[in-house]
Amino acid sequence: SQQGxxxxxxxxxQEGENATMNCSYKTSINNxxxxxxxSGRGLVHLILIRSNEREKHSGRLRVTLxxxxxxxxxxxxxxxxxxxxxxxxxxxxxxGYSTLTFGKGTMLLVSP
Amino acid sequence: xxxxxxxxRYLITxxxxxxxxxxxxxxxxxxxxxxxxxxxxxxxxxxxSMNVEVTxxxxxxxxxxxSRKEKRNFPLILESPSPNQTSLYFCASSRRTGTPKSSTDTxxxxxGTRLTVL
Numbered sequence: 177s178q179q180g181x182x183x184x185x186x187x188x189x190q191e192g193e194n195a196t197m198n199c200s201y202k203t204s205i206n207n208x209x210x211x212x213x214x215s216g217r218g219l220v221h222l223i224l225i226r227s228n229e230r231e232k233h234s235g236r237l238r239v240t241l242x243x244x245x246x247x248x249x250x251x252x253x254x255x256x257x258x259x260x261x262x263x264x265x266x267x268x269x270x271x272g273y274s275t276l277t278f279g280k281g282t283m284l285l286v287s288p
Numbered sequence: 289x290x291x292x293x294x295x296x297r298y299l300i301t302x303x304x305x306x307x308x309x310x311x312x313x314x315x316x317x318x319x320x321x322x323x324x325x326x327x328x329x330x331x332x333x334x335x336x337s338m339n340v341e342v343t344x345x346x347x348x349x350x351x352x353x354x355s356r357k358e359k360r361n362f363p364l365i366l367e368s369p370s371p372n373q374t375s376l377y378f379c380a381s382s383r384r385t386g387t388p389k390s391s392t393d394t395x396x397x398x399x400g401t402r403l404t405v406l
Contacts, residue, residue, distance in 0.1 A: 211397075216376070216402075218378060218398055219378065219380075219395075220329075220397070221394045224393075233301065274323065275346065276395055277347075278323075278331040280329065281330055281331035
């Protein structure tokens with residue numbers, strides 16, 4: 177079953193603008209991770225935020241986590257054409273056998 | 289270089305002809321997993337393995353088998369492929385952190401295997 181759901185499904189912006197993607201999930205989590213996928217390629221890990229963290233930064237990426245609302249956001253600042261990709265959130269649940277469960281992704285297009 | 293490799297990268301086969309997609313990692317990771325990716329459905333987990341000789345079903349295990357005889361390898365076996373198994377397949381690995389039953393760490397993905405079953 178899908179744990180994470182990204183919003184929007186697709187996002188088109190100009191270079192230099194900021195891109196914000198949201199993720200909602202349903203059950204208690206250990207952590208939430210964001211991954212990036214270039215067309216037809218493997219997924220690349222971007223950032224991991226634990227359930228006891230509220231915000232995390234990595235370069236031009238900023239991730240927030242609100243466990244009370246069961247939601248997370250990924251902000252890419254000063255976007256570049258090379259940021260064009262699909263972005264997935266994935267959650268690790270807290271109970272039983274924990275495995276990574278992915279949402280369906282947000283497709284980001286950054287135009288020069 | 290730390291990596292996950294998959295072979296083959298592309299495969300076209302016919303219904304019913306058994307095939308194996310290999311996956312190997314050189315990071316000494318305990319946890320390995322197989323996913324399939326389909327348009328509109330995102331990534332769905334097929335099988336995962338917490339360690340050697342320990343495997344378990346994911347969300348969509350029907351029609352697939354796996355084995356974990358060695359730590360570095362986790363092959364995906366389709367005994368009798370059908371057209372609905374046409375998909376993009378990814379193998380991933382990570383350290384097994386947290387409890388003995390969990391993998392809470394970052395996953396490293398292979399480049400993918402695009403399978404077409406005619």
